Every structure is written in structure tokens, then in C-alpha cells.
């Protein structure tokens with residue numbers, strides 16, 4: 001039996017698949033639990049036929065299936081869990097909050113209860129900067145008020161509270177890693193950011209440049225930012241993967257970490273991203289300026305000193321040009 005098995009929910013997704021690769025490369029055994037609902041049909045089909053990294057096992061299933069979770073924990077001697085599985089689209093969450101509270105909260109709670117029954121107590125949770133809503137101050141630290149402005153952020157925050165309560169009552173140890181803008185791709189080009197439907201800026205910019213999608217629509221031009229477009233903190237998915245590995249190790253050493261921001265501390269506007277993409281690709285990016293998107297705060301930039309301190313972690317691939325080069329390689 002391998003000594004260190006990690007159960008990875010949502011391990012077929014964007015951040016999850018990068019984590020699985022990093023975990024296997026570091027010698028861990030990984031059990032991926034994913035229902036493939038976040039992928040398009042053709043991506044799901046092709047994923048099922050791809051070889052898994054050595055050390056990984058894939059199980060198609062539901063995080064709310066307590067019997068399955070208990071069985072996996074027992075069969076694979078699971079020691080820790082990284083919980084990526086969840087619904088992630090802000091706009092959809094406004095239209096269908098029931099779906100977001102079901103998956104991100106209710107079913108996630110079933111997962112937590114099954115882990116408790118299986119005596120697995122280390123959980124790393126994939127959380128989000130959306131828990132802060134529209135921040136009063138940037139950079140945003142973990143002690144900033146959490147006032148989410150959409151059901152997506154509410155459902156993620158609700159689960160953070162469940163983790164905190166279980167930690168106090170039942171000895172659970174957890175890290176809630178609040179990602180800013182996860183982007184980039186593995187530098188070898190074999191893993192890409194694929195969501196169905198795709199709503200994220202970098203893939204849409206690259207596809208607009210390739211001509212495989214319409215010109216990018218820039219959401220809003222009169223925000224209170226230097227060039228009028230929204231500013232975000234883009235962090236490379238491989239840097240995120242490393243942070244999760246560090247978090248597992250810290251939990252295993254007996255530290256419960258609580259919420260930690262994962263970003264770089266530097267923000268770029270949509271216009272700056274377009275300019276950087278033009279520099280990387282050597283051609284202008286077709287785009288049009290459109291209306292603001294509901295619920296988009298003007299500036300989201302992380303204060304990530306706590307993650308640096310507690311995880312001994314620094315982003316090393318999150319320069320904007322590197323992010324874009326890696327993302328381009330994975331999509332072109």
C-alpha cells in the first residue's frame with residue numbers, strides 16, 4: 001500500500017489536473033474522483049482514453065456519494081483530501097443558486113461527513129477571492145470582510161465556515177486556499193485550461209487571436225482603474241499546484257492553516273493583458289469594448305504574505321508573459 005495517498009476531487013479539472021501531475025511527480029499516490037461534469041463531452045471522452053500520470057487512479061463519481069468516499073478512503077488508505085470539485089461560474093450561480101449551494105455546499109458537506117467517518121482529517125479546499133465580494137481595500141488580506149456578492153462566492157464561503165466549525169468540533173485540519181485568477185498551463189503543453197462553456201479571460205484572448213472564437217469583448221471601460229478596465233491578480237496554475245502540496249505537508253505536520261490567499265500581489269488590467277498577449281503572439285488581439293459584466297469588482301489583488309509565510313511558498317511562473325506563453329502553448 002503506498003504510504004501517502006491523496007484523494008483529489010475534481011482532479012480532471014483545470015487546477016485539479018495540474019495538482020495531480022505535481023503530486024504524482026512528488027511521489028504521492030493520487031485517487032482522482034471526478035464526475036467530468038465541468039468538461040465538454042469530447043474533452044471528457046478524450047480524457048477517459050488518456051494515460052493517467054503514474055501513481056494516479058481515476059474514479060468517475062459524485063462527491064456527495066458517502067459510501068463511495070468511505071470505500072475509496074479505506075481501499076486506498078487515503079491520508080488527505082484536496083477538494084477541487086465544484087461549480088465555478090459566477091453568472092450561472094446568479095441564475096441557478098440551487099445548483100451552487102447543492103454542489104459547493106450540500107454535497108461538499110456529505111464529502112466532509114464521509115471523511116470524518118473514514119477518520120481522514122486533513123482537507124485542502126479550493127476556495128476563491130470571490131468570498132471577499134467588492135473589497136474595501138486592496139491588496140486584500142485574509143482578515144478583510146467576507147461579503148460575497150454572488151451565490152458562487154456565498155457557497156464557497158459557506159463551506160469554509162463548515163470546515164472551520166468541523167475543525168473546532170471534530171479536530172479536522174484544513175486550508176481554504178482562496179485563489180485569485182488561476183491561469184497559465186503546464187509548460188509542456190499537455191494540460192490546458194478547458195471549461196465548458198469558457199468564460200475566463202486568458203483562454204478567450206488566445207482563442208480570439210487564433211480566430212477560433214469571436215473577438216474578445218472587454219467588459220467595461222470606465223472602471224475607477226488607471227486605464228478604465230478591471231484589474232486582476234493572475235497566478236500560474238503550476239504555482240497553485242505547488243501551494244497545495246505545501247499545504248498537505250503542513251497539515252500532515254499538525255498545523256491547521258485556515259484561509260490563505262493565493263495570488264502574486266500584482267494586478268494587471270484587461271488592457272494590459274491584451275497588450276501582453278499581443279507582445280507574446282506578435283499580432284494584435286481582435287477585441288471590442290462592451291458593457292460591464294454584473295458583479296465584477298474593479299480591482300482584485302491579493303495580499304499573499306500569509307501564504308508565503310505559512311506555506312513557505314512564492315509564485316515562480318506567474319509573470320504575465322510566462323503565463324501567456326504557457327497558455328498559448330497549451331491551446332495553439
Ligand code: UDP
Pocket residue numbers: 180181199200201202204216217218219220230231232270293296
Ligand atoms: N473579462 C473580459 N472579457 C471576457 C472575460 C473576462 O473583459 O470575455 C474580464 C473580466 O471582466 C475580469 C477579467 O477579465 O475583469 C478576468 O475575468 P475572468 O472571468 O477570467 O476571471 P474572474 O476575475 O471573473 O474570476
